Amino acid sequence: MLELMTQSMTQDMTRPMEQRLEVQSAMILALSRVFVNGGEKLTHTLPLLIEAYEDWVDCFLVSNPALEQLQEAFKAHEPSTLAFEYNRLFIGPASPQAPLYESVYHSQHGLVMQETTLAVRELYRAEQLQLSWSSNEPDDFIAIELDFAGYLLQQAAECLTLGRSDRSCTYIEKYNNFCREHLQTWTAEFAHRLESSATLPLFKTLAEVIRQTLKLFDANLVPLKPLVNSANSN
């Protein structure tokens, strides 16, 4: 059996495949929620992220996780201090250090609403999904991309639960492609900018968490299909 592994990662294969998919989905959606709600809601979103990360670490048996650092860094500063730093890094009103939009990292001069924005919009449309939010964000806003990735995994998990392994495989393939063509292509640079610009440990750790959890969908994505087969056999 092929396994979804990286050098520092193995999996809790006692869990059913759909549950592992859900854990991964939950982790991604928890990350999304951090960026959806912004620096002012970190007291709400970070505990959920920590919880999801704890589950994720447990599920994927990650060695040297950043769990403790994340927990400690979260407690180390007042919520307002975290919010100020969050806004300095991601939002503004001064030029943000690590903008939250894929196209900034791809287009020639770092603009929003470029080719990648429209490309992900088409992917959302293909799934009959559209932006439903009070703010008119570019479609490749990190929270939306993470939302979409989480959605695809959820669909894969649901299909498995319903016994539709073929459709599940299709969703996983879509998810693989989305990560390969979008999320993976910019979050490494994003995490790098975040780590190098952050002055508070929380955000350096957040960069590490992003790196770890999205690494799962890095170059080793190919084994996912056999993993589904494995899940089907359970």
Next chain:
Amino acid sequence: MKITRRQFIGSATAATAGAGLFGLNMLKKVDQVSASSASEMKTFRNVCPRNCYDTCAQISYVQDGVLKKVEGDPKSTFTNGKLCLKGYTYTRRVYSPDRIKYPMKQSPRGSGNWTRITWDEAMETIAQKILELKQRYGSTLPICMNKYSGNFGIVHYGIEGTMSSIGYTTRALGTPCWPAGIDSQTYDFGTIVNNDPEDMANARYIILWGQNAAWTGPHTLRFINQARDKGAKLVVIDPILTTTASKADLYIQIKTSTDGALALGMARYILDNDLVDWDYVNANSIGFDQWADYVKNNITLDWAAEKTGVPKEVIIQLAHEYATTKPSSIWVGYGMQRHTNGGQNVRIIDALGLMTGNIGKSGGGINYAHLETWGFNYHAMVMPAPAGSKGIIGADGTHSDRYVNINNFAEDVMNCTDPPVKMLWIACRNPVSQDPDTNAINKMFASMELVVTVDSFFNQTVQMSDIVLPSTTHFEDWDVMASYWHHWVGINQRAIEPMYECKSDVEIAMLLSAKLNQLQPGSCTYPTTGTPEEWVAKEFNEGMYSLLGISDYRELFDGPRKAKMSPAAWADGKFRTPSQKYEVYSELAQKNGLPALPIWVEEMKAPAEYPIRFLTPHPQHGIHSQFQNLDWMMAANPEPVVEIHPVLAAKYGISEGDQVRIFNDIGEITLKAHLTKTVSPETIVSYEAWYKDSDFNVNYTVKPIPADMGKQATGMNGIAFHDNFVNIEKA
């Protein structure tokens, strides 16, 4: 194994889309996604709303809601399908990741500690402060608005309307740009009207007097070049050898602020050589003989040459050619009126046009600006004060706003005591970057209880604000734009939906009104309904329709319209002065404490301790503090420099690239030296701008010294930005 959240939730179905603890956040499933027209390229009509001669008609190309490209609109024969380098950067302005995206609050002011807040929270904070100040002082006079030219769209006068709708407030009155020149032509002609710039193609001789069109008005160059193709000569008079000057047939480097002396020398030659168009002068003016006597008795060519630094032979050549090559056009730039004798210098140049009969002629004119196409309703601006509002009580017992000088904003605001100013509302302006005496501005800002700024980028004023509200770009808004130079008027359509949480000034006014009335019914008169297009529709009237030859604003969707006006200003000879003649002798000027005649007024001299004039003119890559922060501009022009003549640099031991401390008694800045002979040895130059992530600001050494004119037409005198004297040393 410990119980995890996943196990606690327990079921795989708990995490289905749109439900559960980790449901989707920003996406939702819909039955049908409308994508049928996604690939279709749509076009919209826009107009560049910046404070610029060219006010370019634009076409925006939008695909799937994304602004892909902006071009000049070929239907405007002025814009002619082309934009300047600033215009072509617009997609980069709209889609810059640096845009201010959400309402934000800074605590404390200037700390850099910003919190994202909702629009409702922003309005609540602002409304509470307005009502509290009103309660504390018995009026809304402690609230001060500073708005000017960041966006010259007519609907943007809703910013003034916002203030009017809450009561009588304190207003920054006047204009930093052009008031002395406006007054000079108000005294001479009755108001400002210039020839259609497209008519400049008919000139046989053209003088750009203190005008760097290549940087600040490039579309007119096409018509100048058409004239040159037909044999016209181009003369540029400027203290700086500008890009425009480099293309001239004759460049005259004049000592700064002595333009009137050159014009008087020319007048003396024209009088002495009987080149006056007496028929025109006698039929159209009053007071010319008195002025001619003054010139003959007081002006010599030798004096003019010494005063201006222009050789006598060149003055003779210039005067002879100007007076004999008709029609001859003069374009008077705005920089030359930013002096303590600036307006007076323009009056003297105006008189050259009169005495040679070049006024009222196609291909002629003393061309400064016009406001002939600005006769809109100002519906968004004109709002009644709430019942019972108190303001400054006039002699007739009526209440009004309190006015402070926009050109001495810091000091005037600080001098308000009864009641003091406690809150600033800043929109379409960046006073911290652009106003004189930056240290005084910073001190004044620090004395406020609340500073609210509406802007698109984090400039130095936003940096000193408590609340910043994100504004739409003109592609995300409806408006109508007129020009103060050409004769075209165009509609500005909303081409794309506002990004992030940005709102227009009128949308902000409506929100604030709703909140104020919720907290205290009747406290604000601003309407709370109306779509952006409905707001722009209400700006039109029969007069504007007639002027543009249309019967409905929607006809402008097909293209901008050129006003039905004579291409030659004052062609009908009906001047708008009290005498209805060109007033060489102006009683109005005299009444305002100015010379009645266009006589010489001494320029401001450099004090001994600050012997160098520091000029801070308009930049190539921006308009004031707009555009320079964008990526293309930062790539082309990454840092500010100070231009120094090699002779002056040598005197101070300064080499190319050295850091130079520029200072006087009120402030200092340090800049990298660029040695160039394009500036004179008596003058240094640095171009005003706001660079991204930079504290560069040319105004630390600029004192709020008034120009000689401005109050007649604009309420306040202008500012002598270019009478700025400093010393320098190698840093």
